[in-house]
Amino acid sequence: MTMIPIASFATNGTTQGFTNIPQNFVSLQLRISYTNGAGFQNIYFNGDNTATNYYSNQYGGENSAINLYYGNFPFIGYTTGPVNSYIVDIPDYNLTSKYKTALASFVGDNNSGSTSLVTKTAVLWTSTAAITSLAVNFNGGAIGATGVISLYGWTGQ
C-alpha cells in the first residue's frame, strides 16, 4: 500500500502546518490547491525559517522559459485565478545521511486567457535532520475559501 494520507487542511488561514510527521515512509508528497497567492509564499521544515538555509532554482515561468534563484523555499500564485496548484515531492525525507532535496511543480492561470505560470523547482534544505514538521507560510496571501493542503506519505514496500 502506498501514498497514504497523513493530514489535510481546508482552513482559510495564512499559515498551515503539519507536525509529528510519521517517519515510516520513504517519501513525502505535499499537495496545495489555493486561490489567493498574493506575494511570495514559502515552505520551511522543522521550524527552520532561516532563508539562508534554503537554496532553490526554478525552471519555467510566466509564458516563457526563465530561471530564477531564491534564497529560500518559495512558491507563488495568482490572486485572481480560479486556482493555483503546487505539488512537492521529498524523497528520503527521514534519512539523516542526506541534506533534503525537494522537487516541486507549480501550475497557475490568472483566468485572463493569456497568462499562465508553469514551473519546476528544486530546493535544497541544508540539514541532515529528518523532517518532522512542515509549515506553509502564505505571507499575506491565504489558501482561500476553496483551497486545501494535503500531506501524503509514500511507502517503500
Place this chain on the structure above:
Amino acid sequence: MSVFIEPISRVVVPSGGSTTIAFNNIPQNYTDLIFVMSARSSYSPGTWADGYLNFQDGTGTTNYSWLKGDTTGYGTENYNTLNTNVLSPYSAICTGTYNANIFGVAIITITNYTSSTNKSIISEWGAQDASQNARVGFGAGLWRNSAAVTSASFGVATGWVAGSSVTLYGRIKQGI
C-alpha cells in the same frame, strides 16, 4: 482506503557504491511505472552528469531518443539525441565540489509500459547545490520497442554513491 499506486521494489546502494541500479522481473499488471530517485554520481571532479536509463535490450541497440530542458541556475539549456543506445532523461549531481550530503531527485514515469507499441518516458528532476548552481527541468523519451518493459537499469558516469536510492511504483489498472 483506496489504493492506486503500489510499491514494487526499492534499491538502496550499499557501502562502496554501484555501477548501476537495476530492476528485473518487473510485474506486468500495472498501467504505468514510476521511479522515484534520490541519488548522486561518484564521478569526480565533475559537477553534473547525464543519468542514463536502459530497458532489457541494454545498450546494444539504437532504439532510444530523448530530449530535455533545464536550468543551471545561470541560464537554460536544451538537449536532444535521436536513435542512440541509452535514454538520458535527467541530470545527476556528482561528487565533484558539492557537499557530500546533497543528492538529486528524479521522478521518471513510463506510461503503458506493457503495450505492444513504442514506450513514452516522462521525467522531471532537480538537484540544487548550496549556492546558485542547480539542475532542474523536464525530459521526454521514447523507446522504440514493442516489447513490454520487464527490466530497467539506471547508470551514470563512474556509478552511484552509497545511500543513493530508487523506489519503483506501479499504478494499478483497477481495484479502487
